[in-house]
Amino acid sequence: MAISKAFLAGLAACALMPAFSGDGFAEKFQSLPETVKATAKAHMGDAFPVSIGSAQGEQGWNYQINMRRDGKYHDLVIDEKGKLVAVKDEADFASIPAAAKAAIQKQGGASKVMSVEKVTEGVQVSYGAVMKDEAQGTVLQVRVAADGTLKPQNQNEPGK
Secondary structure (H helix, E strand, C coil): CCHHHHHHHHHHHHHHHHHHCCHHHHHHHCCCCHHHHHHHHHCCCCCCCEEEEEECCCEEEEEECHHHHHHHCEEEEEEECCCCCEEEEEEEEECCCCCHHHHHHHHCCEEEEEEEEEEEECCCCEEEEEEEEEECCCEEEEEEEECEEEEECCCCCCCC
16 A cells, blocks of 8 residues: 655654744744854755754854755754854765775774764865674764864764
């Protein structure tokens, strides 16, 4: 029996509804500093808002606006002054530069790549991967530059 696309779209909308009611996205968005809201609105485009997170770093608060665009996540990291710090986009492992792919595979060894993100900070682009070693049941996070150089993980980043 075929399930109609309209039914699936309705089901998806109902599943995401909690993000916009009660203690959800709209209320959290309104409580953000005005500078953060203005930057977010300027960069959200047609993305579907999902959630908001925050973390305090050495330079103050950073806010992460989590969204979906074209079925993949698209996140904005904005500092408390309204500066766009980073854009994080879900990526396909096959689409990242060969040097970055090789470095991720080297760091992960026999681990399976579970997810990859492209992180754009100004003009700098890096790639983060989450991998799982099925045999040991461990999860590994790796971040590399486009040229394959290993980068440290930033623990003060929202969503980490």
